[in-house]
Amino acid sequence: MNGAAAVRVGKLLPGLRGRGVLLAAPADAERVRRALAEGGYAVAEVEGDTSGLREAQAAIARALRLPATAGRNLDALVDSLRDLATWWPDDERVALLWPGAERLVEADLPGFLTLTDILRAATDDLWRGGGPGDRLFETVAFVGGHGVRALREGPA
Template identity: 85%
Template sequence: MRVATLVPGLAGRGVLLAAPDDAERVRRALVDGGFAVAEVAGPAAGLREAQAAIARALRLPETAGRNLDALVDSLRDLATWWPDDERVALLWPGAEELVEGDLPGFLTLTEILRAATDDLWRGGGPGDRQFETVAFVRRHGVRALGDA
């Protein structure tokens, strides 16, 4: 089941955008829907800082926090880092800090996360993982679910 099915009104695919006011509602829906939830700790205004925070949240190797190729490879091996969880959701509060501080960096990371979403599920075979990201963004046209 996709995150957008559990939380109708979120914008995007693979990386969904949500208003920060909806964070607890989104978290609760994901947990109730059977997702393991990883949460990025704190906002980051630069690519490398955000990359490292994402790698830490997902329990990826340290190199994934410093090297984009290592991040891509580690995400492909998500089953190694989350062996007991077929559904993993990454919650990214404060994502607007990166949007405002380094838009190209935000686009790079969201493309990597979106590609991981597409690559990780191949129909439910061994090692498949359903993986999606919810980036909480204040402003920039992201509306609260009650406003949608």
């Protein structure tokens, strides 16, 4: 992995808050997608209902091309994320975009915190300094309201 691979999402978009799982306003979705593409990230996007823990878990697993068991079992999700290089062999930088994440925040805050803890831990586990198999993995959760502010105008 080269030095450019270590550029985290927060460096590309310094207005986003968080580490591993960054929060963004839905209005910034296109700007975030563009910055990630320009930054060399492969982008996976969560689709479908994410208003419950299991629905969100399954949608995250589908978006990341993980085995079906990762969408049903939290331990399998953790294990599959550790093996992200298996599912994304050609991509050293992978960003997961989670539009509508506020639906889970509002319906099941503990479930949201469980999933974001798992995703954040994967971020930490997957990057060991740029060796073979390392992946730079981060999640951008688009949350409407809840104090999440839009990025300021200016370069992405």
